[in-house]
Amino acid sequence: MEKGRLEAFSDGIFAIAATLLVLEITVPHLEEGGSLGRALLDLWPSYLAYGTSFLTIGIMWVNHHSVFRQIGETDHRFLFINLGLLMLIAFVPFPTVLLARYAWGGNGEAAALAYGTTLTITALFFNLLWRYAAWDNRLLRPDADPVEVSGISRAYLPGPFMYGGATLVALVSPEASAALFLAVALFYVGSSSFFGSDEAAET
Amino acid sequence: MEKGRLEAFSDGIFAIAATLLVLEITVPHLEEGGSLGRALLDLWPSYLAYGTSFLTIGIMWVNHHSVFRQIGETDHRFLFINLGLLMLIAFVPFPTVLLARYAWGGNGEAAALAYGTTLTITALFFNLLWRYAAWDNRLLRPDADPVEVSGISRAYLPGPFMYGGATLVALVSPEASAALFLAVALFYVGSSSFFGSDEAAET
Amino acid sequence: MEKGRLEAFSDGIFAIAATLLVLEITVPHLEEGGSLGRALLDLWPSYLAYGTSFLTIGIMWVNHHSVFRQIGETDHRFLFINLGLLMLIAFVPFPTVLLARYAWGGNGEAAALAYGTTLTITALFFNLLWRYAAWDNRLLRPDADPVEVSGISRAYLPGPFMYGGATLVALVSPEASAALFLAVALFYVGSSSFFGSDEAAET
């Protein structure tokens, strides 16, 4: 299995999962005399959930490339850890609908738990993928930069804890939990935009 | 992040968003004795909305490449501006259904406003993406053609105003607004077909 | 616009349109005591429609590559003719559902007409795309093989007539028309498998 083909397949799954998210936004069926404008405003939890999941999948795609940029070869275990990761990414649209429909209603707890559990396991798989490849330089490029390698190891560590924490918050307040998932994504975008710009890569 | 990979991911989102549009066309459920032919003709707003959005996404894909052709490197901010743009492109199928179902009925105003607002924000993001990259030649190729660069800057400027204008028309006539979105797309196709043919690129 | 990127985008649309076809096959909702096996057998028109459209899109994808193999450059008109072609390909899932649900029932005529009209217009666009590129060698590779070029011109000519003819048959018998669309696809697969094998291309 060449690395390039594995990347292209993974990119495809990331892109399709992100684009399928829009199908979760239900077009309102209006009652006689109902106002479409009002119905569209009432869909705000769907827009929030769409934005949260799209950003989160986008960030995970960026991270996936950070991993693959350091990889020089692949083996079957790496292949299947990656397949497990993709299975979770492709699953995200389902808990996203749950979050959109139920997080701000009476069943918010289960919805936020389902969403958060999915993201937490995904973050665990990311750590597994990276640590399997980086352990003892197993699959790294011969010229992989040790500073960047240990930087990635450090950067991935808090992911499962952050998502796991935001998930546990759902037991107290599903709304706060849902807001935290968005905050995590926005914080990541913000911090890497302001502090990571020097990593610009020439083509 | 290499530019090629970013392009491939973006292309995937454009292609999927455009192809998902067909799912908005609802297959008619016929009453006893109903005519399928008649029901299919009554779906003309869906065909119009499909054509408008497909062309618009296609044109935005062409513009996305004009931007990337001038780009030599990327940074994290550029990456996330692009992700925001893709989030909007992938969202287009939703307001397209609204336009198809409601633009020519009693709730046309909200539908056309939702559609137009999406396209207007998308056009703003295109300007942001381009101006971020082109400002002070920040991310441009060293050999980027200054004439083409300033040509793109000029060409992208009217986009938000045109879409914003067509959106405001919805307050007076949703039907006219919907027609304008199609007209903008057809005008773009027509003008670049007749005046832009000399830009033919060798492989 | 580089040719490679245009091909990749087109390939994406072909692949997605073909894969979305499966969504048209409705999972049966069983009545109390209903037999799933029987319900699945009753879905045979859906399987036929799926097979017909998948093969047809696959064949059109093969033809699309025959065109692009002879192309050396592109221009804006070619770009938009291609976009029109893709808009039709991405539309195919809709008439496919119509064919699956209605071709073998009381409303077969409109369903087969809608399906056939889509394929006929698609075939016309294929001719337009090719003839625009080949006219006076406008966009052909400098080393394009004249024998292959005139072979493609001849091969594409009958498409609109075959599909148009099969469409008109719907006025007499929608079932025969639906069978003809499948027969055309199978005939193409069969004839190029048995007579075209010498065109094997080295990598």
Place this chain on the structure above:
Amino acid sequence: MEKGRLEAFSDGIFAIAATLLVLEITVPHLEEGGSLGRALLDLWPSYLAYGTSFLTIGIMWVNHHSVFRQIGETDHRFLFINLGLLMLIAFVPFPTVLLARYAWGGNGEAAALAYGTTLTITALFFNLLWRYAAWDNRLLRPDADPVEVSGISRAYLPGPFMYGGATLVALVSPEASAALFLAVALFYVGSSSFFGSDEAAET
């Protein structure tokens, strides 16, 4: 038809089919006072079916590449055998829904038979694709490794029998049949992870 383009198109269909699987998981509509958490737990057959099909499609994608790695050229018959294979892969989401909804209920037999028949025919097509290419070295690379070639021939042979056997089990117990499909996938992942790691490929 160049091999690279055929691979890219095939990869697209594999990726899209796998990602569409998530659409089969129906978001529960709760009765007044219903518990979402309970409803989500009751969906376990959907999660199982999702995991089984995602893994199976992933494994088939890995195998597809094993074939293509040995291929040096293509011909029209190979092209259409591959198209038939893709038609089956893209069909998998449909029997997956059947398995999810019906395998653990009163209509399990037909659901498991439909699922198993699809996988069995897919495995037959895989053998056909490979044996057509490998027969008398018809389409193999000139430098194809004879050991690897006969290894693939041996490895693909049991596929149809394993899937066919698991399908027949449905006549006795649909639940056991469904469990076997998952077991086959997990066994494949496990065995190639533990015994196949030395096949690591440098980039």
